[in-house]
Amino acid sequence: MSKIVNHNYSQRTEPASGFKTLEEFYPFYLGEHCNQINRRLHITGTTLSQIIIAYALIRQKYKWIIGAVVQGYAWAWVGHFIFEKK
Template identity: 45%
Template sequence: MTTNTSSGPAPRDAKAFRSFAEFYPFYLSEHSNRSCRRLHFVGTTLVLLCLAALIATGNPWWLLAGLLCGYGFAWVGHFGFEKNKPASFKRPLYSFMGDWVMYKDIWTGKVKI
């Protein structure tokens, strides 16, 4: 996994970060459990499939299905395996961004699943 390269320990309070670049190492530390990362990956992949179905069909229920898949899989990972609260409760935008960056980093091999 990617490590924090800044000097000193990273703040543990999700609200303390001044930028996404500071937040992302914390985000990764909150996803240290392999099962949690795998569930995030599956949920995010399902979100993309639901968005494709939304575009293909025009049926707005796919948007709800995408939200349920994305958050459902992530929350099972956090509460069931990681044993922590999702950072989205305190930093929703940074957490949303972090999920997509981690998804890319999994595809590129920077983060292992």
């Protein structure tokens, strides 16, 4: 079994003017998503959201889009609150 490593890339905060390039943003992103389980939960939620949205559009069940967004965020919230402790 592989060991889960939590990296502390930095304690960077978002600049008041926002991020202007991916090179500025990416270290901040890595710092907010150090935990491997958190990143996997994000991927799961995003993938399921895309599948549900595609289904909703094909079947014209537009209310499902709301559920797709909510469930997508739920996976991310679990990852941040439980595994990242943020």
